[in-house]
Every structure is written in C-alpha cells, then in structure tokens.
Amino acid sequence: MALKNVLVTGCSSGIGLAIAARLAKDEQKRFKVYATMRNLSKQEALVQAAEECVGETLEIKQLDVCSEESIKDCVNDIPDRKVDILVSNAGIGLIGPIECQSIDEMKTVMDTNFFGLVRLLKEILPDMKRRKDGHIVIISSVMGIQGILFNDVYSASKFAVEGFCESLAIQALKFKLQLSLIEPGPVITEFERKVFEDGMKMDPSGVDDETANMFTDIYLKNYKSVFQSLGQTAEDVAEHTLKVILAENPPFRHQTNNLYTPLTTLKYADPNGDLPIDTFYKMVFQHDKIFNASLNFIKLLRWRSTRSFDLGKT
Template identity: 35%
Template structure:
C-alpha cells in the first residue's frame, strides 16, 4: 500500500504539531508527513514528540507562507520525492489559545486523487471563542495532495490605535499567505482531477467581533475565497471544507498583537472606548477559560472531515458556537446579531455576572 504524503505548515507547536505527530504515528504507516515551519530552530519540540520513532513517516522542512520563493522551494522539494505533500501551519499564542494554519499536500503515483487541505491559522474567537487547527487528507493512493494554510495572526485593540503597517501585515499573513499557497499548488491539483481542500477557519471569519476589525476582515476574506473556490472546484472533483474553530488550549496569545491597557497607542483613544475595551478583555479571558478545547479535539474533527466520502463545506469544532451565528440568518438585516453580541460582551463584569 502506497503512502499518502502530507505536508503540514506551522508544525513547531499547537495543532500543526499535534496533527503531524498523529498522522506520522499511524500504526499502518498510511502517511508520509512533511512537517514544515517558518523557523527550523523551533523543530526540537516536534522531534521530542516523535523521539526518532518515525524516520520513515516524518520529515521536517522549512516553509514561510508569506514568502513566495519559500513556498515554491518547498513545492519543488516535495515534487522531487514524487510522493509529496505540502502543508502549512502557523501558530500564534495567546496564553493558552492558538491560531494555527495547516496546509497539506500529497502526491502519489497514478490514481488521480488530489487533496488540498487548507488549515487556516486562525485567531481565537475572543468573544465566544477563537481557535484554529490543521488537517490533512487520508487517501490511500493520492497523486497530488495539497494543503494550504492561511497563516493566522491576531490583532486586537481599538481601530484608532492600529498603524497602517500593522494592518497590512495582518492581511499579508492571514489572507495573501493562504492565497499564495493555493496559487502555487492548485494547477497541479486540477491536473489530477481529484482533490480536497481543508481550511482551518475561525468563528471570527463568520461574524464580526469588536476590537478585532482587521483580523475579522482578513478571516471574512478567507471564507469568501474558499466559498468561491468551492463553487468552481467541484467541476474538478476537488472538495473544499472549512473547519471552524473556537478557543484551543495551546500557546497562542503570547504573540498576539494587541493593545494593552496603559499602552501609549491607547492614549489617542477616547475614554469610553478604552473602558469598553477593558470590559472586552475581561470577557475574552472568561470565555477562553470556560470554552477552550484541547488540540486533540480539533484533530479529531479534521480526521472526520478527511475521512468523509462526501465532505461538508463547513465543520464546527464546538457546537456551542453555532447558535451565535443563527441571528445572522434569521434576521438578515443584521440588527439582531449586533444587539445580541453587544449584550453578551459588554453586559458582564468579567466574572460572568450581569452589570
């Protein structure tokens, strides 16, 4: 039985790491995993997890989804092996939460079956939960399996406090990084005549969150890109799926770009906005404490999507988040959702008590 070659990005920690270890540890050795990361100096954690037990199922490569040359180099290295996979996962940490992106691409021999799996690195859904994950495809004989990750970077704080350079960086990583990766591998997938794209999404890409305007804009854009591709790619027998996540217990918020109380950038913001931001930060901490999932819970959802013979377009890792989106459908003018979310976020004192 030939191996399915999977390339995952963002494997230095979080979901990318967990997924790589899970697939490479498959007892049947179905997968050949290429775990990629932007900085290979951070590979020790992954090596510690596998403990040299998976020399025939795991390799580690360098790949930066914001660098087109790096993407192409990784793609070419995968193709040199004939049985290839390209995957991207990026992780940002915020205390115990993670935004990850995973891309996996597999290339086999003749059975024309491509899989593109996009693990969108995502920001935690700070209002009801943010999270993210990664995944790969599982076919036994795959000609070219590609997973593209929307590297996710979090940006939180009053819009007036954000610089243009910072906002551009968020769009560069979250949106253009994902699209650039897809661009590099999509022609090969189309040529195979079969495939699957799994994208790790975020609840922040489905509904707006205060103080996350630019982040949500980037995630909304990724959702739109994936939905547009899904309509087109069905004509190539390529399935696109989004894995919508909330908070996850991994390192995420340490690298989250956010305005902290007392920062000089907040001094230009009016007092009422600063007060609302303080309330929002309390709400985020409470939500993450109560709703965060473990990485293994996310990996299981990815495996369910991967193994489905008729994959859905969206999978939710936490069903508790679904009701929050229902007002957007039942009240199409958007007013009900806005009122509900404002009440949920700003009517608590950070301890879950109503003011």
Template identity: 35%
Template sequence: MKDSKVVLVTGASSGLGLAVATHLEKMGYTVYAGARSFKDKDKAQISTSSVENHNKIYLDVTDEESASHAVDMIVNKEGKLDILINCAAFLVLGSVEDTSVDEYKGVLETNFLGTVRMCQKVLPIMRKQKEGRIINFSSINGLMATPFQSAYTASKFAIEGMTEALSIEVQDYGIKVTLIEPSDHRSGSKNYRPHAKKADLKTSAYYDTYIKVTSKFAHDEDNGSYPEKLAEVVYKITQKKNPNLRYTVGKIDQRLSAVLKRILPARIFEKIIRGYYY
C-alpha cells in the first residue's frame, strides 16, 4: 500500500537529492522534487517525469518568492506537507585567500540561507499540523574542515548549529529535526564544484598544492559510497518515531575521522588531515 506521507526534497535534480527523491517515491511516499533546473521558471508548474515517478517542481532556494510558491503549491494540492529534506547545495573550491567574498556569499546563500529559508516556509504548516519532519543535509565537512573547501565547510558548520537550535525550539510542536552528514558519495557533485576564479591561476601562491589536493577530492568522490545506500538511510530515519539528531553516513574511514576529531588534540588531528591531502 502507498504511504500517505508528502515529502519535499530540495536540490533533487541530481546526486544525493535525486537518489533520495527516487527512493522515497519507490517506498510509497508522495514526493515533490524541487530544483532550479526544473523549469518553466515563470509558470513553476508541477510536472511528472517519464523516468522517475516523483513530481518535479521549480524551486530556487535562494529566492523567497520561489520558495513560498513551491510550498504553497504542494500544500494546496495535497492538503499537507509531512517531510522537508534540504539537499540543495554547491561549493566553490579555493584557498581562503583566493576565494572572493562574493563567492563565499554565493555558497552561503544556497547552502545555509537556502536551508533556513525552506525551514521557515514549512514550519507554520507543520506547527498547524502538530507534526512534521525536517531533515537537513550537512556533511562530514560540517564536523571537520578540509583544505580548499572553506566556503562549503563554513556553510555546513552553520547548518549544524542552526539545526541544533531548531530541534530544541520545535519539540513542543511535534516536529522532529535531523542532520544527515554524508561522507564522499558517487553523486556527481564535481559538476557542482566550481573553482574560485583566482584558484586556478598559476600566479596563486597555493596553485601546486591546490591542484594536488583537489585531485584527491575527485578520487575520493569517484570511490565513495553509493547514493542509493544513503537514500535508504534517509527513508529509515523518516520511519523512526524518535530519530537521532545526527546520522553520519558513508565510508567507514571517513566516519572514523569525525570520531578522531572529537577525541584527539586539535593540532594532532590537523597534522593527520594535512598528511592525507598534502
């Protein structure tokens, strides 16, 4: 039998968001997959893909009107919204010195403020329902930093803190809030991993190291976990009566690195990370 849960997944045109949307639909949920690439932008219509059975909806998480319109359309059609899963994200690679303030703003606007914006849009609905689930995608980088990913790391650290606060605030309204912290997955995220404009310049003081480290990023992603496994974890979380606040998902060595971060002196852990990438 079909489950009656209505779900909105942001950033669902590819990668982890697409895997989550596809799996939840397969498990019987009514899924709305939101993404900027699902146009017509002007009409913001709901359409059904001939490949996946979930509903595709135009959604730009950086735009107030788009976010409101998407949520309103779903609630008007379904009468409720049970689960929000915030997957929309991208990053800009580059050293802190080579990454412009505008490039930082772009990452934070999508990853962090986009997540905040979508939470704000669904919370009045979930409070009125007296129940709901919000699952915010952080990252292993929300627990530990890696070189040349400072903008992305900052956005994920921010999501961690905001989600902790949100979870406390909404407990009286029957809303459960969870963080997903994926390690590297074969999600094709390198397509959403542009380089800072100054980072690729051979005049950059960091150029040689930057090329070496970013090649390691690509290798780790190509050999990462499968998105479908993560999607299965997300489904299981939505079925739990009292889910944990955090779930770190992916390859065991990267998950263990997050544990080491908590127990080792900071400079020793920093030496381990530098040794791995450099």
C-alpha cells in the first residue's frame, strides 16, 4: 500500500513535533511525513525525536504559514504536489488584558492561527477536491468552543478557525473529503511555557489596578496549577490525532482531554450562553478555594494513578 503523504506545520516543538515523530515512526510505515517549520535552525529536537526516520518516512522542510510564497514552495517540493493528509498545527498564543496588547500583536495572532490555515487550504484544497480524496486535520483548542479569562484574542483566533471549518466541512462532504478539528485543553509544551513567560513580562501600567491584580494574582498565580492538574503531554495529543487519522469515519470534532470536557459541555447545556460564563465567574471569584482544592485533588489522583501504573510494571 502506498504511503500517505502527510504535511504537518509547526513541528519545531510541542504538539507538531510530537505528531510528526509519531506518524513517521508508525510501525506499519503508512505515512511519509513532511514536517515543516518556519525556522529550520530549530529542527534539532525533531531530528532527535525521530532520528531513525529522517530521510525515510520523515523529511523536514521550511514553511511559514504567514507567507503564501513559502507555502507554495514547500508544496511544490512534494512529489506531484500530492498531500493526502494536512495537519495544520502552527500557531502562537497571547494572554493578558487587551489594554496591554497592541493591535499589531493581535493581528499577528490572527494572521498565524487563522489566516495561516486559510493560506494552507488555498494551496492544498484544490488538488484534494480534484482527486476527491484527502483529510484535513486542524489542531484547534477547547478555547475555540469556550472563551477563557485573559485569553480573549487567542480564543477569538480559535473561534474563527472553528466557524471557518464548520462552514467548509459542508463543502468538503460534497468532494468526499474528511475534515477534523482536534481540540486539546491545557497541554504542557514549550508553547505554553513561552506564553506564560510573555505574560509575566507584560507591562500592566496600561490597565486599571483591579484588572492588573486579577491578571497577576489570580490568572498567572493559578496558571501552573491548572496545567499540572489538567495538562496533557504533546505525545498524548499526538496519539489522539493518529487515532482520528486512522478512523474509518473520522469525527468532525474530537476533544483530547476528558478532564476538561465537563467545562466545555456547559456551552451546549444552556442555549442562552449564561451558564458557562456564570460558572467560570463563580469558580474564579467566589469559589476559588474550592476550585484550587479540586485542582489539587485531581493532581493527587493523577499522581497516584501514575505511581500505581509504574509500580505495576516493575
């Protein structure tokens, strides 16, 4: 059986790296992975993760999703320009009060997270439609379903992706194409570490004291705790992505974190939209002690589960 050509974006670290390595190391060798990144000088981590596959089931190429020319050059370098599976993963984050963020920063997030996907599809979709074959896999986020405090612009970019894909999916069906949104919750990666560090460096002088304190004393203070309690690894997300790719009837939406699913379910439980907003408000401002205790309890359960599993193997 011929290998399926898989183009993955944003592979220098995190989820993109994990997906590229997992597909390239597939024991049945079903994929030829074209792992791309904006800056090829950052390829060392990927090479180390899948060293035995480089030049065989893995090729590393330059691609900047913010450049139509870069995308075209990369696709032209793939035999017959044939992309069977597109994994659109490249993205950037932004947290903090909007008063402290420039419009240019916001535009950069939208240009990368949303228009980056649009540029990829403008180049790759026509051939998929002509062949009536292809699978488009987008690494979205639960924040494309439910906005989170101080993630306003990032959530907006993911909401744009989700709405765009809901519309496109109807057309895709006509051409026998598959379209899947992978929606992780918190994922422990270099991406998140950089977002947190940028948040810590943010100058709060452009915002009122109450909002500044809310960001530093509530949001940033609990950031690590949330990730330690609810966070997945990039490798876990990669396994979920592989299962979606291999599914006979891939789902349109797939959330990767069962611990986070109850929070996104609130969005669908109340047509008025008040329930999730009211719930998050109370969690943050009225029941913060209970919320933190719950996070610590989940963290303890996960630690004990891991310990139990490890001891069982030895």
